[in-house]
Amino acid sequence: MGRKDASTARTPVDQYRKQIGKQDYKKTRPMLRATRLKAEAKKTALGVKVEIYLIAYTTCVYMLFLFPMDVLCEY
Template sequence: MGRKDSSNTKLPVDQYRKQIGKQDYKKTKPILRATKLKAEAKKTAIGIKEVGLMLAAILALLLAFYAFFYLRLSTNIDSDLDLDED
């Protein structure tokens, strides 16, 4: 007999979900649509972390090019000076 009594009671989670469902049902369609669009925009927006990583990658690439050409040209200038001294 104890089993029948315990099976009739609803879980608190189910009661909470039912209450939330009623609250959402009371909202008008434009409000629900705006909430949905806001959530989608937040999900697809580029975050600060991604922008920072992209800027860091571009900066590292530019620094690598600069270092490559600086070392390449500075060794050419040094060898040219050595040849002119003869």
């Protein structure tokens, strides 16, 4: 009898997961694929931003060494 009572009480996380599972089951394949691709794009977006910032920073440092400030001040 103790087991029956223990199994009916679910944590809010389990209830949420079950609800999400039911919602995803109702979706069609293209909708699920679009959701998955959107999530993957969101994950990789940060990496792309970091790469762009690193390239820009490296370019600025390279330009500072290529054209030192004292040479630019003479003109």
